[in-house]
Amino acid sequence: MSESPARLNVTQQKDVSIVEFTENKILDEMNITEIGQALDVIVQSKDRPKLLLDFANVDHLSSAALGMLINVNTKLKQQNGQLRLASIRPQIMEVFVITKLNRLFRISATRAEAFGSFE
């Protein structure tokens, strides 16, 4: 995954791609486009992709970033894939609750729990 920009840390564990955001702000529209593209590459690289996004380092999030996540989720579903979000900080969790996107995404407390929740 050497193509992925420095702001993502991608590792593979069994059949799950684990992506850690390494910057605390994934807000800037330019960043967001890049991140979205990098995630697309992962999603398209296999059938039934399993993607785990680790938000431990993220302490800010814009509506554009939410749109990017929805986009990734939609593409994943089209390929019968699964998306899990993990380690979301309390202030960021509030954003998901206010927008009711916590009902769209599967959110786990820890990376290990998210990993265990794939079907």
Place this chain on the structure above:
Amino acid sequence: MSESPARLNVTQQKDVSIVEFTENKILDEMNITEIGQALDVIVQSKDRPKLLLDFANVDHLSSAALGMLINVNTKLKQQNGQLRLASIRPQIMEVFVITKLNRLFRISATRAEAFGSFE
């Protein structure tokens, strides 16, 4: 703190009382009354008390439990004390956001962050 019921695990770190809920449901009205009383003992045991509640094990919460937490917070403030909540799981965080109690309480992602946020 040998008086505190088994459902609480209380430790002292510097001037901060750290309380861990050891049961995943702090829902039952009886439990809640007991827990509230145990927290009162801690709050009243000193001036300017600092209380850190660790929710890592809590995966269910009722409105009665929220009332108990508000009560503890109010008493703490009367004694110029400080309350911090930590390690709240995503589903529980949703309850705090829906009731807007995340605006009343200071919530941190981890116990260490909560510890560092006392003034």
Place this chain on the structure above:
Amino acid sequence: MDTALDTPLRFVIHSDFAEGRQVQHAILEEITRHHFGPDATFAIRLALEEALINAIKHGNKFDPNKVVRVEASITPQIAEIIVEDEGTGFQRACVPDPTTDENVERIHGRGVMLIESYMDEVNWQSGGRRIRMVRRNDDAGR
């Protein structure tokens, strides 16, 4: 809206929290058996508990001569739960909003709004003595 086709579970209990908890457990077992997802399960547990506590406490006022009736119709897609007490009812519209700045430090009054937030459909019937709540298993096949 889907309607539940299985024969509903029915319970008649005294105005007692311990009996309420047994009903809650029985219904949640059925929810698990029908493979409800984690969010729907959380929602139903919370709403059911708040409704049972209200029926026992505010409705029947712990009166040992009054009962609470519970009915749960559960399919893999949807859960419909009815809780009915023998109290005097109440006006939903008169329960103050607990999220306003003035009310946010009040100790009581969050049960009703949590029920409404977590369930997809809530109807107060029979003057407030009966609550009907519906929650889809939206997590199914997600």
Place this chain on the structure above:
Amino acid sequence: MDTALDTPLRFVIHSDFAEGRQVQHAILEEITRHHFGPDATFAIRLALEEALINAIKHGNKFDPNKVVRVEASITPQIAEIIVEDEGTGFQRACVPDPTTDENVERIHGRGVMLIESYMDEVNWQSGGRRIRMVRRNDDAGR
């Protein structure tokens, strides 16, 4: 309501995200200097960013000949921020609710509702070309 007494910060920028980010940083520094708590700071950062992006993108449509004006009045108690573009405005009431079942998978349309959720007071003025937002530093002395 409190009004801000300090001389307000004023900025005039081009329709450019990088310039928008500089304004955002300058205002957040002032917020930090006035000891706003973590929740108020988070709220202001989010709302300001959404308002700036909307002014540059939807208002001025990235037109290099149009400017965005920003005014921030900040005291230890309260922040009042005004963002004004030179576009054609919009009707707040016509922006669809992004949280309904039909809209929750749409990629756009959450900025306005986030601003309104996170700020204490929001007014759309001048036909939608100007937004005035107020946030108390409720964390002060908590």
